[in-house]
Amino acid sequence: MQTIDIKNLKANDIIRKCVHCGFCLATCPTYQLLGNELDSPRGRIYLIKSALENNDTSVNSLQHLDRCLTCRSCETTCPSGVEYGQLIDIGRALVEEKRPLWQKVYRSTVRQFLTTPALFNSVGFLLRHSKIQTPVIEPKTSKNKVLLLGGCVQPTLAPNINHSIKNILTKLGYEITETPQKECCGAIDQHLNAHEKALKKIKINIDTWLLSDAETIISSASGCGLMVKDYPTLFDASDPYQQKAQQIANKTQDIAEFLIDKDLSQLNLQSANLSYHEPCTLQHGQQLGGLVSALLKKLGYHATPVKDAHLCCGSAGTYSIFQPKLANQLKANKLKNLQANNPDLIVTANIGCLMHLQKGTKIPVKHWVELLDANLSEETTALT
Numbered sequence: 001m002q003t004i005d006i007k008n009l010k011a012n013d014i015i016r017k018c019v020h021c022g023f024c025l026a027t028c029p030t031y032q033l034l035g036n037e038l039d040s041p042r043g044r045i046y047l048i049k050s051a052l053e054n055n056d057t058s059v060n061s062l063q064h065l066d067r068c069l070t071c072r073s074c075e076t077t078c079p080s081g082v083e084y085g086q087l088i089d090i091g092r093a094l095v096e097e098k099r100p101l102w103q104k105v106y107r108s109t110v111r112q113f114l115t116t117p118a119l120f121n122s123v124g125f126l127l128r129h130s131k132i133q134t135p136v137i138e139p140k141t142s143k144n145k146v147l148l149l150g151g152c153v154q155p156t157l158a159p160n161i162n163h164s165i166k167n168i169l170t171k172l173g174y175e176i177t178e179t180p181q182k183e184c185c186g187a188i189d190q191h192l193n194a195h196e197k198a199l200k201k202i203k204i205n206i207d208t209w210l211l212s213d214a215e216t217i218i219s220s221a222s223g224c225g226l227m228v229k230d231y232p233t234l235f236d237a238s239d240p241y242q243q244k245a246q247q248i249a250n251k252t253q254d255i256a257e258f259l260i261d262k263d264l265s266q267l268n269l270q271s272a273n274l275s276y277h278e279p280c281t282l283q284h285g286q287q288l289g290g291l292v293s294a295l296l297k298k299l300g301y302h303a304t305p306v307k308d309a310h311l312c313c314g315s316a317g318t319y320s321i322f323q324p325k326l327a328n329q330l331k332a333n334k335l336k337n338l339q340a341n342n343p344d345l346i347v348t349a350n351i352g353c354l355m356h357l358q359k360g361t362k363i364p365v366k367h368w369v370e371l372l373d374a375n376l377s378e379e380t381t382a383l384t
Contacts, residue, residue: 006236008052011090015049017082018042024074024084029312029330030067038064041074041084048091057095065092067326069319070191071280071312076287085285086233089190096193110321111192115152117181124156129355130366132160134373137167142175146258147214149228151221152184154351161351164373165220165255172262177214187227190234191317202231206244217252220369222350223317226285228252254282255369256292256349267372269299275343276303276368277334277357279350280312292349292368301371303347307337315356327356335360347371 024041025031031040038047047061065088072085113119146169150162166176183205189198205228209217219225229252231245276293283289296303314320314330335357338346346361347368348354358365 007090014083014087017080018045019080023077027073027077039067051094059098062095062098069312069316072284076284107192115184115188121156129158130160132163137170145175145214147212147217148176148178149219150178152181161367164370167373185224185227220255222279222282225254226281256295260295273344274303275338275346277348279353282349304341313353315352320356331360
């Protein structure tokens with residue numbers, strides 16, 4: 001009960017920041033598609049406020065909250081600093097009791113499947129996007145150590161991403177430790193209202209990662225990186241894990257953050273005709289909009305500007321599974337803009353976006369870090 005009260009107080013504090021200006025409507029993907037204010041951040045805030053006031057809620061209220069992508073585009077637009085991403089998780093928990101039993105079972109099954117390596121790996125290889133494409137650069141011992149968040153689905157679906165990062169960082173003189181699949185960041189549990197299970201995983205991660213002697217924790221999946229950076233918001237100030245979570249968040253960087261100030265001239269990169277899709281979790285969640293584009297430009301790649309780059313592609317974690325119609329509409333709109341200038345390649349910074357977009361186009365979709373590994377052939381050994 002105390003935990004619920006604390007969350008309700010937090011939700012009320014967030015809601016009070018909203019001045020109902022409506023700026024968020026113009027940047028909300030679902031409002032743009034559906035035109036219903038209850039499918040906008042402002043409308044959903046009304047629904048959450050009503051639930052907090054113990055008014056009757058319905059399955060319709062739950063549906064409007066479920067349709068939210070949690071893309072946090074509204075946070076980028078909001079002049080009042082409303083922490084909508086935190087609020088929507090609390091709001092969904094308030095009306096979860098209205099969810100039909102079949103939905104609860106379905107969502108729980110998907111959640112456990114994606115976050116349990118023994119289950120996911122047994123069939124995940126059938127969905128594999130790409131395999132490892134370059135030889136391994138022999139690891140070196142170094143005083144510069146980093147911890148790479150391996151992810152729970154990325155190693156199976158697109159192993160070349162983490163492989164490329166390890167090659168690049170080894171080339172730059174870093175010693176890399178990769179977390180195992182079982183160390184899931186907790187995002188899937190958190191956003192599917194399994195908050196207690198998420199916190200259990202998060203506490204284990206925090207305790208494990210604090211024992212690491214790595215100077216930096218690196219994420220290549222922007223959704224995972226955002227979740228880890230948000231760890232402190234999941235604990236009350238009186239909880240001893242809040243300070244520990246802050247330490248982890250302070251050490252965590254997206255791979256683009258880590259590389260932006262490094263000397264990458266030794267990678268001998270060549271130009272390419274690219275379209276870059278910037279994940280919502282990077283530009284709106286982590287507030288790192290434009291960083292990858294700047295890095296690509298620094299490396300000599302030309303990424304053509306994309307119309308409506310601020311709008312979500314529809315992947316949004318498990319959103320494309322539970323809201324396929326809306327997700328496919330958003331994907332079609334995104335690909336139309338990404339392909340407007342006939343690129344040879346589409347790059348992104350999140351495994352979910354990569355998998356979602358690739359289903360709608362024959363143009364190869366890759367993580368941008370894979371480009372940096374393409375020419376690392378001088379100091380490689382045979383792939384094992």
